[in-house]
Amino acid sequence: MSGNGDAACAAPQRGAAPPFRTVLLWFRRDLRVSDNPALIAAVQAATSVVPVYVWAPEEEGQFQPGRCSRWWLHHSLKALEKDLQALGTSMVYRRAPESRIALIQLVEETGAQAVFFNHLYDPISLVRDNEVKAAMLGMNVHCQSFNGDLLYEPWEVLAAGGRPVTSFASFWSRLQDMPYPPPIPLPVPAAISAVPPEIVGLGLDSLGLMSPEEQQSNQQLYHSWTPGGKGAHALLEKFVADRLRNFSKQRAKTDRESTSTLSPHVHFGEISNRHIYYVVKRQGAKLGSMGGEWRDSTADFVRQMGYREYARYLSFHFPFTHERALLEHLRAAPWNFDQRHFKAWRQGRTGYPLVDAGMRQLWSSGWLHNRIRVVCASFLVKHLLLPWQWGLKHYWDALLDADLECAALGWQYISGCLADAHPFSYMLDLKKESLRFDPDGNYVRRWLPVLARMPIKYIHRPWEAPDHVLEDAGVELGVNYPYPLISAKESEAALARAAEIIQQSVVSHSSELIPFRPASDPSALRNSNDASAPTPSSVDMVGGKRRRGRNGEAAAKTAGAFQAAAARARNPEYRGYDHAERTAHLAGEAAQVPQVSFAGRLAGEDGSTDPGLSNGAAGGNAAAAAACNGTSNPCRSAAAPGAACSEVQRTDPTLSDEVVVSNNISTACIGHGDTNATSGAQRVRGGAQDRSAPGPDAEVPSVEVVEAVVPCMSGDNNHAVVPGKPDAGSGSKPRCL
DNA sequence: TGAGGTTTATT
DNA sequence: ATAAACCTC
Numbered sequence: 001m002s003g004n005g006d007a008a009c010a011a012p013q014r015g016a017a018p019p020f021r022t023v024l025l026w027f028r029r030d031l032r033v034s035d036n037p038a039l040i041a042a043v044q045a046a047t048s049v050v051p052v053y054v055w056a057p058e059e060e061g062q063f064q065p066g067r068c069s070r071w072w073l074h075h076s077l078k079a080l081e082k083d084l085q086a087l088g089t090s091m092v093y094r095r096a097p098e099s100r101i102a103l104i105q106l107v108e109e110t111g112a113q114a115v116f117f118n119h120l121y122d123p124i125s126l127v128r129d130n131e132v133k134a135a136m137l138g139m140n141v142h143c144q145s146f147n148g149d150l151l152y153e154p155w156e157v158l159a160a161g162g163r164p165v166t167s168f169a170s171f172w173s174r175l176q177d178m179p180y181p182p183p184i185p186l187p188v189p190a191a192i193s194a195v196p197p198e199i200v201g202l203g204l205d206s207l208g209l210m211s212p213e214e215q216q217s218n219q220q221l222y223h224s225w226t227p228g229g230k231g232a233h234a235l236l237e238k239f240v241a242d243r244l245r246n247f248s249k250q251r252a253k254t255d256r257e258s259t260s261t262l263s264p265h266v267h268f269g270e271i272s273n274r275h276i277y278y279v280v281k282r283q284g285a286k287l288g289s290m291g292g293e294w295r296d297s298t299a300d301f302v303r304q305m306g307y308r309e310y311a312r313y314l315s316f317h318f319p320f321t322h323e324r325a326l327l328e329h330l331r332a333a334p335w336n337f338d339q340r341h342f343k344a345w346r347q348g349r350t351g352y353p354l355v356d357a358g359m360r361q362l363w364s365s366g367w368l369h370n371r372i373r374v375v376c377a378s379f380l381v382k383h384l385l386l387p388w389q390w391g392l393k394h395y396w397d398a399l400l401d402a403d404l405e406c407a408a409l410g411w412q413y414i415s416g417c418l419a420d421a422h423p424f425s426y427m428l429d430l431k432k433e434s435l436r437f438d439p440d441g442n443y444v445r446r447w448l449p450v451l452a453r454m455p456i457k458y459i460h461r462p463w464e465a466p467d468h469v470l471e472d473a474g475v476e477l478g479v480n481y482p483y484p485l486i487s488a489k490e491s492e493a494a495l496a497r498a499a500e501i502i503q504q505s506v507v508s509h510s511s512e513l514i515p516f517r518p519a520s521d522p523s524a525l526r527n528s529n530d531a532s533a534p535t536p537s538s539v540d541m542v543g544g545k546r547r548r549g550r551n552g553e554a555a556a557k558t559a560g561a562f563q564a565a566a567a568r569a570r571n572p573e574y575r576g577y578d579h580a581e582r583t584a585h586l587a588g589e590a591a592q593v594p595q596v597s598f599a600g601r602l603a604g605e606d607g608s609t610d611p612g613l614s615n616g617a618a619g620g621n622a623a624a625a626a627a628c629n630g631t632s633n634p635c636r637s638a639a640a641p642g643a644a645c646s647e648v649q650r651t652d653p654t655l656s657d658e659v660v661v662s663n664n665i666s667t668a669c670i671g672h673g674d675t676n677a678t679s680g681a682q683r684v685r686g687g688a689q690d691r692s693a694p695g696p697d698a699e700v701p702s703v704e705v706v707e708a709v710v711p712c713m714s715g716d717n718n719h720a721v722v723p724g725k726p727d728a729g730s731g732s733k734p735r736c737l
Numbered sequence: 738t739g740a741g742g743t744t745t746a747t748t
Numbered sequence: 749a750t751a752a753a754c755c756t757c
Contacts, residue, residue: 168748307748374748406748413748421748423749436745 026117030269035185037146066397068366074209079228092201118148121312123319123569130566151182154316164317167420232265247297263401311409319569322408325417332505336385351484357447366400378428425499434460
């Protein structure tokens with residue numbers, strides 16, 4: 001008995017009165033009634049349970065969910081509401097600038113003596129949840145949290161010396177050698193007492209998760225997806241019955257039918273991953289003897305689940321991986337901060353059909369097959385030498401299943417800043433990938449209709465096609481489909497140069513500054529105090545002067561682990577190893593390093609200049625245009641709204657685009673974490689990716705690139721100035737090869 | 738059969 | 749880069 005079983009400690013003795021009169025059940029990304037440890041515990045521990053969902057996107061900073069993600073959240077909550085109603089209760093919705101504030105209010109209104117919730121592991125939640133606990137402690141309210149998301153908690157899986165492991169292989173083998181199984185899924189409670197009538201919340205609709213302007217863009221989502229636990233379980237059943245058997249062989253196929261497509265369900269916790277784990281395991285055990293493919297496929301699928309598990313593990317132990325590289329050597333990467341390249345990538349106008357098809361599918365459907373995510377991400381980082389943080393932010397804004405921990409792991413993997421990934425210098429072979437994942441070109445044809453009539457031979461490299469072939473296919477390079485943004489040769493050379501610069505930096509700094517492989521640094525985690533918290537437990541008690549039963553000690557350790565993780569997340573200097581001795585050096589370096597961000601704003605392009613971009617809103621980009629005209633300013637800061645952009649606005653005649661570039665935009669925009677054209681409030685409701693208004697070009701992720709060493713945007717010529725790179729300006733002009 | 742080359746996956 | 753899996757002679 002482990003994990004969920006511990007939840008029983010909160011249960012009353014049979015016949016005895018429950019220890020609490022009222023418990024707040026705080027839902028977050030555990031939107032389900034089955035296998036929900038916090039829910040079960042609350043039902044057992046309280047006479048009255050008040051389920052609550054707080055919509056407080058502002059506290060997520062620049063990682064507020066995008067349109068598709070919010071659409072999903074809305075419908076997921078709706079489905080949960082229905083499930084709760086069937087059990088006899090309802091959801092209390094609140095809108096607040098901070099979850100903590102709403103919870104404090106609700107505690108006061110309900111007189112709740114306890115708050116129960118399930119753990120989250122992203123850096124933002126680590127901090128917030130600990131602040132919530134502190135607040136509850138201050139109010140003498142019991143606060144108890146549970147493992148509702150993972151097979152094993154991050155502190156249960158440690159290397160010798162209590163340090164976290166830093167390679168997936170060791171993580172995975174440890175996970176499989178654990179002496180006890182992952183928590184067994186819990187049942188749906190028989191009934192939940194109704195919320196007292198005097199407790200009122202908002203209606204789901206008035207949270208504004210979907211805005212009217214987005215409705216049109218959201219229409220197609222209804223056809224492809226069914227958010228909610230019921231949809232999730234149906235999907236899992238179908239997957240196990242139809243596709244699991246051949247998962248190992250088929251999953252590289254890029255059409256949607258090869259994978260489980262459960263990720264958005266899993267992200268919002270509509271279905272417990274432990275449930276999935278046991279279903280798949282059982283299937284493998286049952287049918288493993290019937291053929292190797294069952295064994296391979298179930299193991300393979302569970303391994304994919306392991307990546308998600310590992311992502312949370314890394315995020316917990318190194319709560320900066322969504323913005324800084326795990327291996328520090330990428331601090332020296334000479335990123336090519338080129339707005340035009342970044343924009344072309346987002347719009348799917350790089351001239352490489354597989355990448356462009358992927359980027360258009362991403363933007364228009366919110367979904368991408370994993371392999372295509374890899375191809376597009378790799379193209380951004382390795383071909384265009386753009387910082388992976390920019391790509392991460394765009395994926396975050398566009399993906400239906402956007403998940404910060406998985407994003408951090410994926411992008412760091414792509415960028416070569418994990419100990420067990422490709423080295424930075426490795427470049428994906430696009431030719432090969434195209435042949436492997438889209439041999440017939442059907443994927444490209446589907447998402448790039450302009451290439452629909454290209455013969456197979458040239459569909460992945462239209463720039464090599466003879467004129468008459470292009471003519472027959474109705475393709476005019478440079479007109480309705482772009483020339484490659486950068487040639488394979490050029491990008492290879494640039495990558496090699498970049499890798500050299502990085503390598504030099506590593507060599508010259510490694511002794512005193514950069515442990516190339518922090519994984520093997522024995523001083524790793526010296527400044528964390530969670531090394532002593534490996535005891536398995538799902539129960540976390542903070543502030544409970546009440547029950548410190550037999551699990552009290554383990555619970556205290558769990559709380560300690562979370563406090564330590566929150567402290568790490570709060571500490572901007574934390575890099576997974578003792579940082580103090582290097583601070584001076586870093587501070588010296590930081591003084592010469594302008595913080596680079598971007599607040600590019602391109603107006604009036606979209607469909608009007610690119611007929612191939614079917615999703616563009618031709619001529620309808622009023623919001624973006626207004627943003628650049630100063631009607632509303634994309635660069636806002638609380639202190640000086642609109643201060644940053646006007647002085648650096650520039651027009652680039654080669655693109656008929658207004659390009660807003662700034663050197664020190666970060667100081668003005670970054671703190672705010674939001675450089676969208678719409679106001680903060682509008683953005684929350686979804687300005688971000690509303691296709692009926694701004695297209696992908698209007699989406700301006702503000703991502704602080706803190707690890708760059710020198711590159712800065714030149715206000716003069718709008719291209720990155722990269723030391724050691726002779727033709728630094730080469731990326732600034734549209735390419736016609 | 739096994740040495741030796743080739744492909745594939747790595748998060 | 750590197751190892752494992754997969755070919756081939």
